[in-house]
Amino acid sequence: MKGFAALYAELDATTKTNDKVAALARYFSSASPEDAAWALYFLSGRRIKNLLNSRKLHAWAIERADVPEWLFGECYDAVGDIAETIAHLLPAPDHTDDRPLSWWVETRLLPLKSAPEEAQREIILEAWDALDGVERFVWNKLITGGFRVGVSQLLITRALENVTRLPGATLAHRLMGEWQPDASFWAQLTAQEDGAAQISRPYPFFLAYAVDEDFTALGPSSDWQVEWKWDGIRSQVIxxxxxxxxxxxxxxLVTERFPEIASAARALPEGTVIDGEILPWKDGHVLPFALLQQRIGRKNLTKRILQDIPAVVLAYDVLEWGGVDIRERPLDERRALLDSIVGAANSPSLLMSPLVGAQSWDDLAVLMRDARARGVEGFMLKRRTSPYRVGRQRGDWYKWKVSPLTVDAVLVYAQRGSGKRASLYTDYTFAVWDENRQLVPFAKAYSGLTDAEIRQVDAYVRRSTIEKFGPVRTVTPELVFELAFEGIQRSGRHKSGIAVRFPRIANWRRDKSIEEADTLETIRAMLPPESAE
Amino acid sequence: MTANIELTERGLYCPQGDFYIDPWRPVPRAVVTHAHADHLTSGCGRYLVSRAGDRVTQARLGPNANRVQTAVYGETVTINGVRVSLHPAGHILGSAQVRIETGDGFVSVVTGDYKTEPDATCTPFELVRCNLFVTESTFGLPIYRWRPQAQIFSEINAWWRANADEGKPSMLFGYALGKAQRLLAGLDATIGPILTHGAVERMTRAYRESGVSLPDTHYAGSTDKTMWGRAMIVAPPSARGSTWLRKFGNVGTAFASGWMQIRGARRQRSVDRGFTLSDHVDWPGLLDVITATGAETVYVTHGYTSVVARWLNEHGRQAFVVETLFAGEREDSPDNLADYADEGAE
Structure with a gap:
């Protein structure tokens, strides 16, 4: 655990990506294969779920730290993270421990899941007595999850590139999907030759950058394949x-969530991988994304739901054909192949993502005006000669999004954030005026402010709290913010009768008083016509 | 015997002596624990401060400086028949606890801010027994337990050395008055030159004039690039993100404060490193001091007031929360505190 805790401390102690990559590379090149595999597992955001009820962890920490429940609560309120709170409160360990990460995970952490309560307690207390400072925090984090230390998949891949001298794309591909963190996985990951590829393994997704306003940099529009930007679930069908x-x-892995798509995919020849967007789709039209969310939320996919909210894949690209990775071939070629594959499959659940015909950037700008009415978020621009790359890279794929809708709203509730914002009130609920000049909450937003602004709002929240409900504080309405959001829909589940998509704070309107905030009526006017839903 | 101080709209007040302790609005007569802005208000008629704190107080007060009277630690000054003496609080240079003894023998002690850990730049905390103890509670939670400063300083110096070996300046943020000088005293000057931000430089001068020995420093504004590669630059927190900072190019940044104990507080500031070094008493120190004073009654102010008061009440001591004007802003918000000593920054 010492080596991994030291790595964690190093990663946590710098905001510079080069330093993080160097620290990871040092760790991966010195750790045992078992430890390296587990470290990779946790650092890439994976976690072992339901190891232990956090109430028990809480209770044993109170017992070991010998503090009253209320004082533990006050400490948690100041720290904002249960794993860290416990690490600070426990007495110093009575000995040091040199056993490696893999030992702690395999013989202590994993057995927690099925052990009787008394055995769980013994494991936890033994760990707390043996682990010091950061080690103890890391151990708690392995149990509670949410292991955020500012390490992206890209940084991990870069570090592995340094250690193995393998190409990043190969490593990224080998890290996709489900894998068992053990020595043999590590051996496969770092092997110079590909072994038998795991048959379920997807490719890393190629993601688009937001386009700049200046289109001249992109050259003539004829160099670009233009598609609508759909708001669904980006997926790979293998x-x-x-x-x-x-x-x-x-x-x-969502295969079972979409039986109609899985069944359409059975018509694909062996060794085919398609990249596309899963969308709720009926009678040739996209349905609101919220319906797809509803469908995903259901445990049982009844006939009724499959009928009311059918799902389709709009195919964007083909990445593998006849078992061969064809990502390096130019987009034009892949698109033609895709066309023939989708045509041959001949299924209502597997459709081509339609191309947008336009002669110029100006034409596209005109078409953009109807984007919202079409139920799309804008355009995807893909260079016709481009390969299918890994991750978010500039140059070949861009998204050009419709300008967001905006509303001036009043801050009414605040809640603590998580991760680096755990000790601050950063999650806000905003309200607008209804017909009776009452403030009605209508949206939550978590991002958009600078760190300095967040601290100012945090201070305001604490100073102006009217009431506390668990983690939520009601504050005196006084601050006005301009909220931006991508879409708006009617909703029976919200008191305001509307639901907004991707709300975020665009501006702090210090110049506005709450009387000047928008009304529900203004927002309703932004709703799409009833028939479009 | 009855309590000889009370809380008024202008701060803690001794009716019999007709003076205030750390008032937050101008009053005719103020006894001041130390020169931080939330304890020292300008515009009062007369001030009593410790002799050790004379220079820094004058540096902070400016035009009001001629109204300052000083007393050495332990010296008794009689104000309207009340015996007042100042005792080292160990917080910053000149910081004092105010001991107030009235005719009936009742003794109150007002701590201002204090710490029990030694500090090379000021006289160590002295325990004063009393009937009524008015304590700060900035870090009044059991999650705040300080590691020995020798460890922290060796981490700071190791960080500086590593940066210097890469030719990268180190920028260390700490409050301009007190923390900055304590940091200077703990730096290993063999690693490279030590530079100071203007706000830090002024206070450092006041420390030197008071006889505190500190390593040589250069006012950053009068240095050039050739010095920066191995330099340690000590600056107030308000310099973060400023244009002043940008001229040094790629710098390593760190913040030294008790708040750095908490990961979220550290990450929120987007500094490379957070060093947990505080000029306030930690939780175990706080409880030990309170017990050792023998006080029957404790007023808790400045910080986690309700937490500490509740803990004391549950442990058989009579404790009350005393809200100060600054409590609302200070209690929960390390950031207001962080910048309290920064006025006059470049």
Whole structure:
């Protein structure tokens, strides 16, 4: 645990990516394969779920730290993170411990899941007595999850590149999907030759950058393939080994959530991988994304739901054909191939992402005016000669989004953030005026302010609290913010009757008083016509 | 015997002596624990401060400086029949606890801010027994337990050395009055030149004039690039993100403060390193001091007031929360505190 805790401390102690990459590379080149595999597992944001009820952790910490419950609560309020709070409160360990990360995970952490309570307690207390400072914090974090230390997949890949001398794309691909963190995985990951590829493994997604306002830099519009930018679930559909796998961009296997798509994919030839967007789609039109969310939320996919909210894949690209990785071929070629593949599959659940015909950038700007009415977020611009790259890279793929809608709203509730914002009130609820000049909450937003502004709002929240409900504080309405959001829909589940998509803070309107905030009526006027829903 | 101080709109007041302790509005007569802005208000008729704090107080007060009277630690000054003496609080140079003894033998002690850990730049904390103890509680939570400063200073110096070896200046943020000078005293001047921001430089001068020995420093504004590669630059927190900072190019940044104990507070400031070094008493120190004073009654102010008061009440001591004007802003918000000594920054 010492080596991994030291790595954690090093990563946590710098905001510079080069330093982080260097620290990771040092760790990976010196750790045992077992430790390296587990470190990779946790640093890439994976976690072992449901190890232990956090109430128990809480209770044993109170017992060991010998503080009353209320004082523990006050400490948690100041720290904002349960793992860290406990690490600060426990007495110093009575001995030091040199056993490695893999030992702690395999013989202590994993057994927690099925152990009886008394055995769990013993494991936890033993760990607390043996682990010091950062080690103890890291151990707690392994249990509670949310292991944020500012390490992206890209940084991990760069560090592994340094250590293994393998190309980043190969490593990124080998890290996708589900894998067992053990020595043999580490051996496969770092092997110079590809072994038998795991049949379910998706490719890393190529992501687009937001386009700059200046289109002249992109050259003539004819160099670009233009598609609508859809608001769904970016996915890969894989047909390999006689089986179908559907992965979301969050690297979650969602095959069973979309039986109609899986069944359409059975028509794909062996060794095909398609990149596309899962959308709720009916009678040739996209449905609001909220409906897809509703469908995902259901445990049982009843016939009724499959009928009311059918899902389709709009195919964007083909990455593998006949079992061969074709990501390096130019987009034009891949698109033509995709067209023939989708045509041959001939299924209502597998469609081509339509191209947008336009003669110039100006034409596109005109078409953009209707984007919202079409239920799209704007355009995707893809260079016709481009390969399918890894991650978010500039140059070949751009997203050109419709300008957001904006509303001036009043801050009414605040809640603590998490991660680096855990000790601050950063999650806000905003309200607008209804017909009776009452403030009605209508949106939550978490981002958009600078760190300095967040601290000012935090101070305001604490100074102006009217009431506390658990983690939420009601504040005196006084601050006005301009909120931006991508879309707006009617909602029976919200008191305001509307739901907004991707709300964020665009500006702190210090120049406005709450009387000048917008009304519900103004917002309703932004709703799409009833028939479009 | 009855309590000889009370809370008024202008601050803690001794009716019999007709003076205030650390008033937050101008009053005819003020006894001041130390020169930080939330304890020293300008515009009072007369001030009593410790002799050790004379220079720094004058540096802060400017035009009001001629109204300052001083007393050496332990010297008794009689004000309207009340015996007043100042005792080292160990917080910053000249910081004092105010001991107030009235005719009936009742003794109150007002700590201002204090710490029990030694500090090379000021006289160590002295325990004063009393009936009524008015204590600060800035870090009044059990999550605040300080590691020995020798460890922290060796981490700071190691960080500086590593930066210097890469030719990268080190920028260390700490309050301009007190923290900055304590940092200077702990730096290993063999690593490279030590530069100071203007606000730090002024206070450092006042320390030197008071006889505190500190390593040689250069006012950053009068240095050039050739000095920066191995330099340690000590600056107030308000210099973060300023144009002043940008001229040094790629710098390593760190913040020295008790708040750095908490990961979220550290990360929020987007500095490379956070060094937990505080000029306030930690939780175990706070409880030890309170017990050792023998006080029957404790007033808790400046910080986690309700937490400390509740803990004391649950442990058989009579404790009350005393809200100060600054409490609302200071209690929960390290950031207001962080910048309190920074006025006059470049």
């Amino acid at each position: 047909a390999r080994g006689g089986d179908i796998f559907i992965w979301s961009r969050g690297e979650e």
